[in-house]
Amino acid sequence: MSAVSLFDAKRPRYHVVADALSRAIQQGTYPVGTLLPTEAVLCARFGLSRQTIREAIRLLVDLGLASRRQGVGTRVERRDVSQTYVQRLEAVSDIWQYVEETSRKVLKVADIPAEGARAPLPGDGTRKWRMLEGLRFAADERRPIAWTQVCVAPEYAAVTDAKDRDRVPIFSLIEQRFGVKASRIRQDISAISIRSDVAKLLRVPAKSVGLSVVREYVSTQGDVFEVTISVHPAERYHYSMQLDLAYASDSAFTADRLTLPAGLRGSSSKK
Amino acid sequence: MSAVSLFDAKRPRYHVVADALSRAIQQGTYPVGTLLPTEAVLCARFGLSRQTIREAIRLLVDLGLASRRQGVGTRVERRDVSQTYVQRLEAVSDIWQYVEETSRKVLKVADIPAEGARAPLPGDGTRKWRMLEGLRFAADERRPIAWTQVCVAPEYAAVTDAKDRDRVPIFSLIEQRFGVKASRIRQDISAISIRSDVAKLLRVPAKSVGLSVVREYVSTQGDVFEVTISVHPAERYHYSMQLDLAYASDSAFTADRLTLPAGLRGSSSKK
DNA sequence: TAGTGGTCTAGACCACTGG
DNA sequence: CAGTGGTCTAGACCACTAA
Numbered sequence: 305m306s307a308v309s310l311f312d313a314k315r316p317r318y319h320v321v322a323d324a325l326s327r328a329i330q331q332g333t334y335p336v337g338t339l340l341p342t343e344a345v346l347c348a349r350f351g352l353s354r355q356t357i358r359e360a361i362r363l364l365v366d367l368g369l370a371s372r373r374q375g376v377g378t379r380v381e382r383r384d385v386s387q388t389y390v391q392r393l394e395a396v397s398d399i400w401q402y403v404e405e406t407s408r409k410v411l412k413v414a415d416i417p418a419e420g421a422r423a424p425l426p427g428d429g430t431r432k433w434r435m436l437e438g439l440r441f442a443a444d445e446r447r448p449i450a451w452t453q454v455c456v457a458p459e460y461a462a463v464t465d466a467k468d469r470d471r472v473p474i475f476s477l478i479e480q481r482f483g484v485k486a487s488r489i490r491q492d493i494s495a496i497s498i499r500s501d502v503a504k505l506l507r508v509p510a511k512s513v514g515l516s517v518v519r520e521y522v523s524t525q526g527d528v529f530e531v532t533i534s535v536h537p538a539e540r541y542h543y544s545m546q547l548d549l550a551y552a553s554d555s556a557f558t559a560d561r562l563t564l565p566a567g568l569r570g571s572s573s574k575k
Numbered sequence: 576m577s578a579v580s581l582f583d584a585k586r587p588r589y590h591v592v593a594d595a596l597s598r599a600i601q602q603g604t605y606p607v608g609t610l611l612p613t614e615a616v617l618c619a620r621f622g623l624s625r626q627t628i629r630e631a632i633r634l635l636v637d638l639g640l641a642s643r644r645q646g647v648g649t650r651v652e653r654r655d656v657s658q659t660y661v662q663r664l665e666a667v668s669d670i671w672q673y674v675e676e677t678s679r680k681v682l683k684v685a686d687i688p689a690e691g692a693r694a695p696l697p698g699d700g701t702r703k704w705r706m707l708e709g710l711r712f713a714a715d716e717r718r719p720i721a722w723t724q725v726c727v728a729p730e731y732a733a734v735t736d737a738k739d740r741d742r743v744p745i746f747s748l749i750e751q752r753f754g755v756k757a758s759r760i761r762q763d764i765s766a767i768s769i770r771s772d773v774a775k776l777l778r779v780p781a782k783s784v785g786l787s788v789v790r791e792y793v794s795t796q797g798d799v800f801e802v803t804i805s806v807h808p809a810e811r812y813h814y815s816m817q818l819d820l821a822y823a824s825d826s827a828f829t830a831d832r833l834t835l836p837a838g839l840r841g842s843s844s845k846k
Numbered sequence: 847t848a849g850t851g852g853t854c855t856a857g858a859c860c861a862c863t864g865g
Numbered sequence: 866c867a868g869t870g871g872t873c874t875a876g877a878c879c880a881c882t883a884a
Contacts, residue, residue, distance in 0.1 A: 316853060342869065353855045355626075358870085374870045375863030389760060391662035391818070489660060489818040495766035495786040495809035513784050515766040538766035547662070547760040587872060613850065624874045629851085645851045646882030 434461035705732035
């Protein structure tokens, strides 16, 4: 009877439909695991064309609330939209940019047992990791911005002989050469007092304040195949990141399809 | 002509179109920053209806290759599909958990001009931000894990009078009360030497090493409405995070070009 | 104002799933 | 087999942007 009055002029109709459906899901009208009414039914119920209904359902799918299966129907997947902040790190742009804007100088190469490193490495004493120790310089600066230690699992130690070892991130060399991809990167940041030998290389007073970043690269199989430690003088490095709200919740389906602000910058900032 | 032979029976036509367009972008036919041909032109060129063309462009947009703007056109955003590492922070679980497992004690409340704070605040001297200074304790520890300063934009200063001010993150109070949501959180982490007055409160020696975390909460409108500073004693706090490799959205489409593992996204259903 | 993308309709046929 | 979602057409009008 009042099918017309459901829609105001402002909001697209598929927004209104998606809104109604997601609210119904939220209220338990359509429990998780059940099927939503078919597109045909929804067309009739809302008095809209099929494409409009499909567009509404597409929103739900994009939000993770539902999934579609041809021949079956539209299944309710979750009851709530989880608000999630995401930090995006674009492999090609950000990581590489960092590497390209800086230069690395390797000072020492060694094979060390798992216990001998600065950061805990997986494996027992019989497993020797290839370790590269060195400094990283900003493009235009004389003083190093970081002291680094890179540890590579024995299976992939060979990549450290590559010509472009200093220009390309090690983990991407491993991917090229062995097809092992980092499906996860764990990162731990802490403040430290810089040890005297490292301080000397960084040209800062011993025991001065530094930022330590430890990264573990985890393969698709779940193995840690590379661990890196960086120590930055406090005044030469900030770690900054940006977290974007991934999903807007119920009534605001104006979710940012168009705003793709390129994610974070792991930037070095000079004083 | 060959318009017909372009499409085989198997693949949807919009896949074929998206493929052709993304290849053209990749090859530099449409450089980044320029506009793709209009939908009408593409309809004519491929001999397809507008919706089919739009569906193809939607794939490009979902992949981050292009963006659409009403009244302007479809802009090329990048040349390659990039693999992206994402850090997910679930608002409900992670942030709240942190707050629930710790307790806050406010020591000082004041209204300060933008210049008076520890971190740069938006606005001029006439804009006074509500500032709360205090300590945060782990549930079972006597010694504080952080000294914190929370600055709230004048419009929302009232939330700092709330009863549950110490149990709930301020930014979520602002959302509840004013409907202003943090659509973005900028975070800057650095190592510092702890100032003596703060050190005293944290019960560490003056000038000892600390980790400073500055967060800016940005509203949907792009305004910074809350800024927080935390100073942690180095030995009592690490910042750790996990970045997961994310795959581009439509696996059916990307699989053709990029040989990604199939069937990553969507339902977990089986045959 | 002209031209863009955004929304919407009312049809159609196909591919897939389940009984 | 009947019914589902997937693809596709040929129109239409609207909202926005730039000249």
